[in-house]
Amino acid sequence: MDTPNPFDPDRIGADLVRKVTDQFPMLPTLREDLQATLRERVRLQPGHTILSLGDTCDGTFLLEDGWVVRSRWLPGGGRQIVNIALPGDFLCSSSLVLARSEYDLVARTEGSMVRLRPPPIDKLVTERPGLATALMWAAAHENSLLSERVVSLGRRDALERLAHVICELATRLEHLGRHSGEVLTLPLIQEDFADILGLSSIHVTRTFRRLSEMGALDYRSGRLRLKRMDILRRLAGFDPGYLRFSQPKNEPAAPQS
Amino acid sequence: MDTPNPFDPDRIGADLVRKVTDQFPMLPTLREDLQATLRERVRLQPGHTILSLGDTCDGTFLLEDGWVVRSRWLPGGGRQIVNIALPGDFLCSSSLVLARSEYDLVARTEGSMVRLRPPPIDKLVTERPGLATALMWAAAHENSLLSERVVSLGRRDALERLAHVICELATRLEHLGRHSGEVLTLPLIQEDFADILGLSSIHVTRTFRRLSEMGALDYRSGRLRLKRMDILRRLAGFDPGYLRFSQPKNEPAAPQS
DNA sequence: CGTTTAATTGACATTATTCAACCCGGGTGG
DNA sequence: CCACCCGGGTTGAATAATGTCAATTAAACG
Numbered sequence: 001m002d003t004p005n006p007f008d009p010d011r012i013g014a015d016l017v018r019k020v021t022d023q024f025p026m027l028p029t030l031r032e033d034l035q036a037t038l039r040e041r042v043r044l045q046p047g048h049t050i051l052s053l054g055d056t057c058d059g060t061f062l063l064e065d066g067w068v069v070r071s072r073w074l075p076g077g078g079r080q081i082v083n084i085a086l087p088g089d090f091l092c093s094s095s096l097v098l099a100r101s102e103y104d105l106v107a108r109t110e111g112s113m114v115r116l117r118p119p120p121i122d123k124l125v126t127e128r129p130g131l132a133t134a135l136m137w138a139a140a141h142e143n144s145l146l147s148e149r150v151v152s153l154g155r156r157d158a159l160e161r162l163a164h165v166i167c168e169l170a171t172r173l174e175h176l177g178r179h180s181g182e183v184l185t186l187p188l189i190q191e192d193f194a195d196i197l198g199l200s201s202i203h204v205t206r207t208f209r210r211l212s213e214m215g216a217l218d219y220r221s222g223r224l225r226l227k228r229m230d231i232l233r234r235l236a237g238f239d240p241g242y243l244r245f246s247q248p249k250n251e252p253a254a255p256q257s
Numbered sequence: 258m259d260t261p262n263p264f265d266p267d268r269i270g271a272d273l274v275r276k277v278t279d280q281f282p283m284l285p286t287l288r289e290d291l292q293a294t295l296r297e298r299v300r301l302q303p304g305h306t307i308l309s310l311g312d313t314c315d316g317t318f319l320l321e322d323g324w325v326v327r328s329r330w331l332p333g334g335g336r337q338i339v340n341i342a343l344p345g346d347f348l349c350s351s352s353l354v355l356a357r358s359e360y361d362l363v364a365r366t367e368g369s370m371v372r373l374r375p376p377p378i379d380k381l382v383t384e385r386p387g388l389a390t391a392l393m394w395a396a397a398h399e400n401s402l403l404s405e406r407v408v409s410l411g412r413r414d415a416l417e418r419l420a421h422v423i424c425e426l427a428t429r430l431e432h433l434g435r436h437s438g439e440v441l442t443l444p445l446i447q448e449d450f451a452d453i454l455g456l457s458s459i460h461v462t463r464t465f466r467r468l469s470e471m472g473a474l475d476y477r478s479g480r481l482r483l484k485r486m487d488i489l490r491r492l493a494g495f496d497p498g499y500l501r502f503s504q505p506k507n508e509p510a511a512p513q514s
Numbered sequence: 515c516g517t518t519t520a521a522t523t524g525a526c527a528t529t530a531t532t533c534a535a536c537c538c539g540g541g542t543g544g
Numbered sequence: 545c546c547a548c549c550c551g552g553g554t555t556g557a558a559t560a561a562t563g564t565c566a567a568t569t570a571a572a573c574g
Binding site: 102 | 280281327329331332335336337339340350351353354355357359360377378379381382383386389390392393394396397398399400401403404405406407408410411412413452453454455494498499
């Protein structure tokens with residue numbers, strides 16, 4: 001069953017619009033820009049490869065519904081998942097500066113996205129200020145996530161990493177209004193966790209078991225029951241600050257030194 | 258010895274201006290915006306902490322000369338270096354969306370940077386289009402570096418990681434015109450490499466020795482002699498594509514499928 | 515020189531990977 | 545209804561990679 005009118009302006013990128021406009025009131029331009037640059041809506045099926053390494057990416061996608069992972073295959077046969085896109089995230093925003101994708105983009109659930117074709121970067125800010133602002137904001141957000149992932153991969157052990165990514169996902173989904181309470185349904189198998197966390201899937205199993213023995217959670221085929229978020233947060237040293245883009249920064253910031 | 262006139266418009270962010278204008282001719286606006294938003298020039302000394310975790314960052318810095326690392330200390334006493342900023346890079350560009358720094362910023366060499374105070378993000382694109390474009394471009398660039406770092410930390414072993422980061426640094430410095438030939442002088446001690454690569458400094462020693470036994474390089478107190486870049490590149494699976502932002506993407510991009 | 519910081523080495527502990535076997539639940543076809 | 549298969553998931557044992565500790569050397573610097 002499809003959206004009645006896929007070009008209904010109020011439905012394009014609703015999650016993005018909501019997130020962005022939490023920060024500042026730019027609704028009108030952004031909506032307008034999304035409509036103006038929109039090419040088509042694409043339906044996603046689990047496992048569907050949106051883009052492969054080396055593909056030229058023609059514009060940017062805005063994910064409206066569903067989960068998409070961005071990953072890289074390595075010569076040895078390993079895979080690293082670089083990030084997980086949720087509704088409201090842009091995919092392939094690097095197309096503004098890079099002609100070809102350095103990663104694979106594959107859907108993990110059903111969902112939908114719209115393809116946008118923004119003007120080239122040097123005209124973007126003047127022609128599509130609302131979209132430009134949103135892209136900038138999204139890029140900053142993604143940088144924040146990536147930086148935190150670098151910290152995890154570099155300096156946290158398996159237990160901390162797993163706890164951290166669970167905290168992160170739970171928080172992101174909460175912000176989207178797609179999670180509340182104890183049970184989190186994740187379209188990820190343990191091998192996905194392995195490739196997010198830079199571990200083997202076997203070690204992920206063991207790590208889940210350890211967390212479950214600690215009474216922090218129960219995990220069973222995609223159903224994650226979060227019994228003690230406080231344990232997870234403490235273990236991971238999770239500080240949601242890097243996700244909290246919603247509180248506007250208004251202080252005039254006193255001159256330092 | 259200081260720059261004669263620190264506000265000479267042609268000298269502000271010369272590396273940034275060059276990098277950005279390789280891509281598209283927006284010199285005039287960018288120069289103008291840099292001048293207009295410039296607050297002061299700051300001299301850097303090695304070890305100087307520009308910003309600590311939790312500090313409110315008042316605007317953005319544009320590094321003009323020198324090396325700066327962005328890092329995070331962890332509860333257990335470990336440190337992860339998230340990225341290395343070189344001339345032409347922005348520091349703390351997250352200040353557009355995040356009031357407080359999630360990282361430490363510390364200089365590894367002498368150098369200088371300018372502090373910019375761009376308008377808030379919702380006015381940035383309209384009021385300072387040149388700067389907005391540059392920031393966007395820089396964010397995409399950083400995104401690319403961070404993603405590749407995630408891949409390294411997640412799925413490459415010590416040898417591959419070290420080889421990879423060396424390739425990356427050599428390439429970036431070449432682009433800046435600050436490196437050519439065999440010898441690379443790095444203001445990094447092995448502990449820095451450790452904290453970039455998510456390894457212990459002792460293991461970095463061992464890994465450097467392995468590379469040197471392979472005839473790929475010689476390393477001695479900051480002086481890196483690159484004898485066989487081909488070996489390093491092959492080992493790391495290094496594809497400079499993610500750094501090559503200089504070739505403009507001009508193809509009208511044939512509609513796919 | 516003496517002091518300090520960084521690099522190095524070897525022995526050993528820890529963490530995570532690999533491999534192989536087994537389990538389990540949900541189809542599916544007979 | 546049962547036998548089979550298949551994709552995960554789980555387990556233990558062996559192995560490999562990396563970390564930790566302690567002692568040593570080297571270089572840098574006053």
